[in-house]
Amino acid sequence: MELLSPLFKFVDNNTIRLLVKPFTILVLSSVCFYVACTDIDTARKKNANLHDIYFDYKIRGEEKDSNVTVYIRYRMGGPTGTTLALNEPAKVQLDGEIITVDSAKLAGAFYDIQKPSKSFPGKHVILFTDFNNKEYKEEFEYKPFRLKTKIPAVIDRGDLVFDFEGLEAGDYIRVTAVDTSFMSRDIHEIDTPKNGQLLIPADKLKNLVSGPITLLLSKETERSVKNGTKGGGRIAISYGMQREFELRNKTQPPPDLPR
Secondary structure, eight states: OEEOOOOOOOOSTTOOOOOOOHHHHHHHHHTOTTTOOOOOOEEOGGGOOGGGEEEEEEEEEETTOSEEEEEEEEEESSTTSEEEOOOTTOEEEETTEEOOEEEETTTEEEEEEEEEGGGOOEEEEEEEEOTTSOEEEEEEEEOOOEEOSOOOSEEESSOEEEEEESOOTTOOEEEEEEOSOSSOOOEEEEEOOBTTEEEEOGGGGGGSOSEEEEEEEEEEEEEEOSSOOTTOEEEEEEEEEEEEEEEEOOOOOOOOOOO
């Protein structure tokens, strides 16, 4: 397993709630995958070079959420540039449904829509129409996975093995395991399951103290948009789940009594 940074989360009403130490919360807040940005300005058509618009598409779901969120921003000047508000005839659609603009002080102009989780798996189309009525079609597929392993309330230290359904060859799982101690290192790693199975070696559990553990398992993919402007763009898709259990030291069998 390769050591990585903590799991980046999309800060909204559906974010996985996690009882973590203040330092972990600080790190997660500092590097938040979805909403960390510094621009507070929003560009309009008169300031936009249509050939340099950067497409920023994010799709996020979680096992316990009833909805999947599609979060879209268009930027001028690359992935950290000023956000772009679309005025007619410019627009963005998901599967033929127009998404209305929203805004926040830090995020600038953005477009988001929520769809029912149960019906969302499968192929979808984001269609962007620019100010000159030129269309840019981006297709993606949303493929959640399922954890087949039933995790008991109490787990003894040792190798942890998880079996998954719905993963493809090359998919990776981000593993975050957090205890209640301020001093422990926790687990923030990534690995590619083999034949749908993921192993956390017992040695890695040394990063955790015995007691309540919160476990996050997430699949995250990111690629460049296939049909964008010269400014480029990316589409990121994530799906995650949470489990909780108590980690304890293995109980030793009583010694044999002398005869």
